[in-house]
Amino acid sequence: MGQTMAEKLLARAAGKKEVAPGELINAKIDLALGNDITAPVAIKEFARIGVEKVFDPERIALIPDHFTPNKDIAAAEQVKLMREFARRYGIVHYYEVGRMGVEHALLPELGLVLPGEVIIGADSHTCTYGALGAFATGVGSTDLAAAMATGELWFKVPPTIRLVFTGELPPLLGGKDLILYAIGRLGVDGARYAALEFTGPAILALEMDGRFTMSNMAIEAGAKAGLIAPDAKTEAYLQGRARRPYTVLRGDADAPVLAEHYIDVSTLEPQVAAPFSPANVHPVSSLAGTVLDQVVIGSCTNGRLDDLREAAAILKGRRVHPRVRLLVIPATQAVYRQALKEGLLEIFIAAEAAVSTPTCGPCLGGHMGILAEGEVALATTNRNFVGRMGHPGSKVYLSNPAVAAASAVAGAIIHPKELGEVK
């Protein structure tokens, strides 16, 4: 009987020939990640373990990105704690303002997360790296502390839910629409404890940036991982980027799965998640006309180059609606720079958007675009819980970058195709 991709990845890290769903294993960690919210707690817990050094200073990444550039004294103190820890233990991959990026965009870009690996991060969106064929999952700070000390962590082997995306994706849709649609169908706990596996012709057709978006939001269905089998596009992405040798692992076709769902994408409209759940998903046309105060394009979900290109294609020659504040936040320094070279930033600024240095910022209601009571935002981010972007009485809708850009121009949620020609 065959093994799923999740099982093969965990078996390798546990030094076993095979593992079965439900089995508790101890797995070696290829990379452990923390940020300015979770690492400070992990650093305090690490001190209690009583080890002299970290398991491997090259296999820990500490990225202050949530409240950076430090929004206040308390945030600055948290980053200071990280910086001192990074210096003391010789952490190689510690990146601050000017060199950093939103962690889940930055680590793949730097070639630090690779196919076949097991990655943990004290951030729920660590599942992003599943797009590269790694078993990557979010954990808490105490787990990060244990992993930094020992290089190992316990896992329960998850069963796999396979989503097969068939058909050709219509224009103006991307990975965001596929994953929002899937979350809408599964519900916020539909994949709880399971590994999601995304496959089918529509996944193969997606570029890496769109695949990262999909794996990124696996957690929004409660999943432990969101896996995509590596292919030629994965290999091309890793060319000249991968920092370590790696082994590609794919699942067996006959491996038993918990469930398999087929989704025909050819008739899909752009998808929008309405407050207050990422599973409250509707076709954009049914929410059209929802009046907006703010639009945010960025985050670990949709702040990559392809996302900015899609937004710029809509915004070129247009202006943001006078009522709307549009924030564009390139996810990493490299994305920012490339967007500058390609003239994308010029398009955004000419459209009267504010362009920011990389940060998680408004996505979690941290800083850089907080909502007042009663305000409504459309964002390319990943969550729209009560109070997510600011006041508990504010609202967040979630969409792809093209819908976000078009809606910023219209001043209300709109299907980008309704925008018409540039005058």
Add this chain to the structure above:
Amino acid sequence: MAVFSGKIWKFGDDVDTDAIIPARYLNTSDPAELARHCMEDADPTFSAKLSPGDIIVAGKNFGCGSSREHAPIAIKAAGIACVIAESFARIFYRNAINIGLPILEAAEASRCLAEGDRVEVDLEKGEIRHLEKGEVYRAVPFPPFMQELIAAGGLINYVRQKVKAT
């Protein structure tokens, strides 16, 4: 404290970590400060009306969303003795076990208990007894490895023992 009793505060399904502790308070990890804002966006008066030893009972998928350990820390520091839910989101589940916040997965208790009810909880037996009605609800037992973690007093103590032994 394997057996204790307390008053119940009831919540619904899919209580997310932004509701448990909003991100605007995550520029600190001070448990007392986090406790002051526990469940604030679900119920702004929550931390003020709590008594130490109270118990949270919720529906399915409690603690979904972010990996912030600040969520179970805020609940624990607020004096909540235990969280009982039909099910937990997996990162919250790990975090609670790791920091020693008692949690019980008990679907029947989640369905039958109401706000203000008083229950006695036996963590070792995984039993929840309604103090007025006398009804007993059973929790899903922890696998042996998790019991070891809980008995050690959380993951750090467990790892410390392991590191010392090698």
